[in-house]
Amino acid sequence: xxxxxxxxxxxxxxxxxxxxxxxxxxxxxxxxxxxxxxxxxxxxxxxxxxxxxxxxxxxxxxxxxxxxxxxxxxxxxxxxxxxxxxxxxxxxxxxxxxxxxxxxxxxxxxxxxxxxxxxxxxxxxxxxxxxxxxxxxxxxxxxxxxxxxxxxxxxxxxxxxxxxxxxxxxxxxxxxxxxxxxxxxxxxxxxxxxxxxxxxxxxxxx
Amino acid sequence: xxxxxxxxxxxxxxxxxxxxxxxxxxxxxxxxxxxxxxxxxxxxxxxxxxxxxxxxxxxxxxxxxxxxxxxxxxxxxxxxxxxxxxxxxxxxxxxxxxxxxxxxxxxxxxxxxxxxxxxxxxxxxxxxxxxxxxxxxxxxxxxxxxxxxxxxxxxxxxxxxxxxxxxxxxxxxx
Numbered sequence: 122x123x124x125x126x127x128x129x130x131x132x133x134x135x136x137x138x139x140x141x142x143x144x145x146x147x148x149x150x151x152x153x154x155x156x157x158x159x160x161x162x163x164x165x166x167x168x169x170x171x172x173x174x175x176x177x178x179x180x181x182x183x184x185x186x187x188x189x190x191x192x193x194x195x196x197x198x199x200x201x202x203x204x205x206x207x208x209x210x211x212x213x214x215x216x217x218x219x220x221x222x223x224x225x226x227x228x229x230x231x232x233x234x235x236x237x238x239x240x241x242x243x244x245x246x247x248x249x250x251x252x253x254x255x256x257x258x259x260x261x262x263x264x265x266x267x268x269x270x271x272x273x274x275x276x277x278x279x280x281x282x283x284x285x286x287x288x289x290x291x292x293x294x295x296x297x298x299x300x301x302x303x304x305x306x307x308x309x310x311x312x313x314x315x316x317x318x319x320x321x322x323x324x325x326x327x
Numbered sequence: 328x329x330x331x332x333x334x335x336x337x338x339x340x341x342x343x344x345x346x347x348x349x350x351x352x353x354x355x356x357x358x359x360x361x362x363x364x365x366x367x368x369x370x371x372x373x374x375x376x377x378x379x380x381x382x383x384x385x386x387x388x389x390x391x392x393x394x395x396x397x398x399x400x401x402x403x404x405x406x407x408x409x410x411x412x413x414x415x416x417x418x419x420x421x422x423x424x425x426x427x428x429x430x431x432x433x434x435x436x437x438x439x440x441x442x443x444x445x446x447x448x449x450x451x452x453x454x455x456x457x458x459x460x461x462x463x464x465x466x467x468x469x470x471x472x473x474x475x476x477x478x479x480x481x482x483x484x485x486x487x488x489x490x491x492x493x494x495x496x497x498x499x500x501x
């Protein structure tokens with residue numbers, strides 16, 4: 122009896138999964154693992170312009186597309202701060218970029234970004250993609266969305282794309298720290314094991 | 328100071344109650360008569376598997392804090408009503424945070440009297456379940472899946488009513 126139940130359940134799951142296997146309407150754009158990421162010159166909350174090329178000593182970067190107004194981004198603020206504290210000195214600073222259209226999300230304007238950064242004591246640059254032309258090149262679709270870059274001869278090569286870890290609700294219940302694992306691998310000249318992950322996030326506002 | 332706190336607390340309850348009594352009632356909304364369904368992804372799949380195979384389903388992933396999602400909800404409601412007799416059913420899968428279900432989601436559902444069925448998906452391991460919905464879904468919401476026993480299509484974008492209706496019509500036998 123139990124076997125029959127199990128078999129039925131498996132069948133049901135199979136049917137549902139096949140219902141979920143779909144034709145897709147998403148254009149595949151943006152960087153893939155191994156692509157060289159573009160540099161940029163974007164305004165920081167201190168009014169200065171910031172580029173990746175300013176960081177002579179960096180071995181790479183943790184680029185985080187994030188904002189003030191997305192609950193998922195907010196849930197990760199302290200963890201992003203933690204990443205910068207842990208890895209900036211080791212050569213992988215966090216570079217946060219706010220990609221939203223501030224006419225749609227006034228809560229993400231420069232003044233709001235400054236206030237939030239001050240409240241949270243951000244130790245990393247929090248840049249505004251004012252022309253909204255950097256995030257599409259990276260292929261970021263949501264906040265938060267992380268790109269780990271490694272500085273190589275040919276430029277800043279994309280080594281990881283995706284989520285910070287596997288539990289947005291509770292930092293203490295995280296099982297896999299995707300970003301930390303990837304940066305640790307790069308620092309040890311090892312291959313990044315999990316190169317791409319998916320997470321729920323707020324669509325970037327255009 | 329202590330008095331001020333008491334007064335504030337009192338006025339909160341007083342006004343809070345008045346606020347609720349002016350709103351629609353839970354009993355106006357069919358899926359709220361029992362407790363709101365809260366499932367992990369396996370639970371969602373199993374629930375959808377129990378549904379009528381002859382129908383076309385429009386599954387919308389949304390949350391109360393997602394402005395473009397909230398903006399398009401009326402179109403899904405309209406679709407659900409307009410096509411109810413054409414064997415179409417809209418299911419709204421909420422990704423609201425569990426701690427905001429009582430404080431934010433339920434009041435929102437009651438206030439807006441959403442008639443399409445709402446289910447809460449609470450599954451932190453998004454890297455596992457997102458690709459099961461669609462392998463190209465980045466995880467941004469709003470996102471919508473339309474399927475029936477013949478085919479399915481996935482959309483990581485916002486809809487207006489006309490575009491949504493056009494996509495649905497691809498699934499309906501003429």
